[in-house]
């Protein structure tokens with residue numbers, strides 16, 4: 001088959017990027033990068049040594065003075081030029097992404113374009129990093145508020161969105177005038193490195209951005225222990241976020257964290273059931289469900305419950321998991337065999353507690369880490385699945401008798417990242433808007449992720465936001481000047 005012959009040929013050997021130089025493995029420790037659709041080894045990833053991490057810290061520290069002093073227009077020019085290069089290279093980057101992450105090529109391409117869009121947005125927002133003038137208490141007093149870059153930052157990004165998540169952290173930091181050491185996910189190095197390369201080719205000064213790999217916990221501990229690092233940004237699980245917050249507390253480092261979610265989707269009695277099913281099936285199974293904002297706990301009003309379950313299951317059954325390089329594949333594999341084991345154990349536990357499997361429920365035979373798109377109904381709240389983020393292609397549908405009940409059950413978990421609701425009724429919208437404990441709410445829409453709007457969670461789903469004006473301010477300190 002043609003797609004199989006495309007594999008390793010198109011995958012560049014990953015390198016470290018420190019002080020503007022690309023570093024090969026040489027005698028460094030390496031790990032295999034796997035294609036999750038085939039299990040095949042794509043490349044050897046070099047791990048940064050202690051000396052490499054020290055070099056990255058030193059480079060980022062040295063570059064900071066020049067980069068913070070650079071005119072916002074100059075920083076904007078480089079980000080924009082990099083965005084243009086990313087767009088020109090979109091097909092090649094998307095192919096690497098599908099090989100290392102598994103998502104269908106069309107999804108990969110959209111993600112690459114979204115990364116370029118993120119660079120462009122921050123390029124412009126960095127030019128509008130306005131302070132303000134506060135009226136003084138006397139005629140002669142002048143009070144000015146300035147936004148200044150926090151300094152050297154560290155960022156740790158996961159494998160599920162291997163381009164757009166690094167893009168948010170890179171562009172936010174650089175547009176604000178910070179320098180950055182980025183630890184990309186070891187599973188998916190090529191997509192993020194392609195962004196780094198675009199910035200390098202666009203003329204980014206050495207040391208402003210550095211990219212490293214290693215054992216995640218070791219690299220993050222080393223960087224967070226360093227007095228050079230003023231702030232970190234992390235996207236990943238709540239458990240790891242809590243660990244990093246503890247480590248960073250020692251040096252009182254600032255943090256932005258986008259952590260786990262378990263998004264409720266509320267289908268009200270007046271909802272357009274077919275429209276809701278179309279949108280929610282697409283949203284649930286995109287990226288094989290490995291999305292922190294994926295709709296997962298479906299609370300459906302009893303009046304439309306049977307119709308919704310039928311519509312949702314019908315559409316789910318038509319989805320074809322497969323290698324993302326094949327046009328016919330609707331969803332790719334899970335990231336690794338651990339995720340398959342997690343799906344098995346969560347589904348078994350739910351069934352033991354009385355849940356019914358409406359479709360799917362099994363791994364696919366053959367190579368790769370695939371899981372069938374799965375729908376479960378009547379999943380009791382005390383089953384693990386209703387409490388732990390599944391991070392996979394599992395939809396859990398339950399019946400409710402009122403909007404109040406749906407809100408109460410939605411708010412039951414410590415998570416509060418995204419929530420969704422389907423209703424045409426204005427007072428119900430208001431009730432949901434006021435009642436749901438969530439960082440983002442989509443009403444008759446699943447689109448809650450745009451570069452111009454804040455993306456983040458409440459409760460244990462994170463601290464702060466990325467994107468929007470908030471995403472730029474997250475990399476700034478506030479300085480007050482009072483003059484007389």
Ligand code: NAD
Nearest residue numbers: 156157158159160185216217220236237240259260292391
């Ligand atoms: P994992 O917790 O081992 O790793 C998740 C991500 O965090 C990986 O990219 C990893 O490199 C990184 N990580 C882990 N420990 C770290 C540390 N001490 N310092 C810095 N980075 C660290 O789990 P996994 O099996 O790879 O992924 C499964 C879980 O991860 C899921 O259940 C999901 O909750 C979470 N996850 C969340 C997101 C998100 O977008 N919020 C993305 C990917 C994974």
